[in-house]
Amino acid sequence: MNTDKKECLLCGRDAQCVEQNYPGYQEPDIFFIYNCVYCNTQFSYPRVEARHIYEMIYEKAETVPGYNRYYEYKNKVKTVENPLQYLASAEEAYWVIDNALKQDIEKNDLKILECGCGMGYLTYSLHKAGFNVIGLDISQNAVNEATENFGELYVCANIFEYAMEHKEEYDRIILTQVIEHIEEPIKWLETLLIMLKKGGKIILSTENKTIYPKNAIWQSDLPPIHIWWFSEKSFKYIANKINASIKFTDFSKYISDSKSIGIGKVPYNQHRFDKNGNVVVTTHAPVKQNNSKSLLRRLQEKIPFISYIYRKFWKHYIFFGKRRWVMGVILEKRNLI
Ligand SMILES: [Zn+2]
Numbered sequence: 001m002n003t004d005k006k007e008c009l010l011c012g013r014d015a016q017c018v019e020q021n022y023p024g025y026q027e028p029d030i031f032f033i034y035n036c037v038y039c040n041t042q043f044s045y046p047r048v049e050a051r052h053i054y055e056m057i058y059e060k061a062e063t064v065p066g067y068n069r070y071y072e073y074k075n076k077v078k079t080v081e082n083p084l085q086y087l088a089s090a091e092e093a094y095w096v097i098d099n100a101l102k103q104d105i106e107k108n109d110l111k112i113l114e115c116g117c118g119m120g121y122l123t124y125s126l127h128k129a130g131f132n133v134i135g136l137d138i139s140q141n142a143v144n145e146a147t148e149n150f151g152e153l154y155v156c157a158n159i160f161e162y163a164m165e166h167k168e169e170y171d172r173i174i175l176t177q178v179i180e181h182i183e184e185p186i187k188w189l190e191t192l193l194i195m196l197k198k199g200g201k202i203i204l205s206t207e208n209k210t211i212y213p214k215n216a217i218w219q220s221d222l223p224p225i226h227i228w229w230f231s232e233k234s235f236k237y238i239a240n241k242i243n244a245s246i247k248f249t250d251f252s253k254y255i256s257d258s259k260s261i262g263i264g265k266v267p268y269n270q271h272r273f274d275k276n277g278n279v280v281v282t283t284h285a286p287v288k289q290n291n292s293k294s295l296l297r298r299l300q301e302k303i304p305f306i307s308y309i310y311r312k313f314w315k316h317y318i319f320f321g322k323r324r325w326v327m328g329v330i331l332e333k334r335n336l337i
Helices: 051-060 068-076 083-090 092-102 121-128 140-150 159-165 185-195 232-242 295-302 304-313
Strands: 005-007 014-023 030-036 041-045 111-115 132-137 154-156 170-176 196-207 244-248 268-273 279-284 326-333
Touching: 014 041, 041 232, 068 083, 068 121, 083 092, 083 121, 092 121, 092 170, 092 196, 092 326, 111 121, 121 132, 121 140, 132 140, 140 154, 159 185, 170 185, 185 196, 185 232, 185 326, 232 244, 232 326
Parallel strands: 111 132, 111 170, 132 154, 170 196
Antiparallel strands: 005 014, 014 030, 030 041, 196 326, 244 326, 268 279
């Protein structure tokens, strides 16, 4: 079998094999990693059933690095006054949602669906912020637990069946760190569009390959948990394919206490399970990011006042870095005549 090349699973053009023995989420699984130069997407192959690994993560989530923070969020949102603001300042993925919704003035009228709501803390936080929101997840366990914790805000359903019963019902559909797990992202997003009213938007966050050098390989959760590592180009391709207009989140105004993951000077930790289900962590050396932080960017993270002054007087954001390790994508349903 010739493994050097394969049809890009996103755009269908030629993708090159860049790694033949990439470790999977559980030992001893290994995967091929393919890179498509046309849409700048990486994907893992073969595509295999991952349910048993998800179950293991779910079971051990409190101790699995990268997932344990979700537990912290789940507990913390109930103790803070403004949970949405708390999440937004904790992590880029939630800032993307908060920032996009802030552009919408009459927020109480917006009907929102969170797809892949997991433990349910973001849905709850949006509800607390006054939005009319429902959280949807395919896992009955997750939905039961979320309902028990946060109230009747959740529904367990298969997205394709749910969409057929809820056509043009929502103003916003949000997905945080979900799309990189989905086998057929184009078909999936097309299905979400069915549920949107005209002019409605999908707001999603996922890791951004664009920020890494061209030769970087899979700085993301191991396959088959993450099966895609998308770039901005990937989403331009997708938007065109599903006939939606597209915008990316500009992170210039994002100030966080957390360090960027895996870029700049911070090493990147990948976690997986050994054969017996014990957690193993591998540390990768940090890679240089494409828009590396300037002295000013570093200063503004340390001294918020400098950031304030610059935002006030500097209308373009060259010093602040528009990109982070996460990207925010806003896909708007076009008004068809
Ligand atoms: Zn491609």
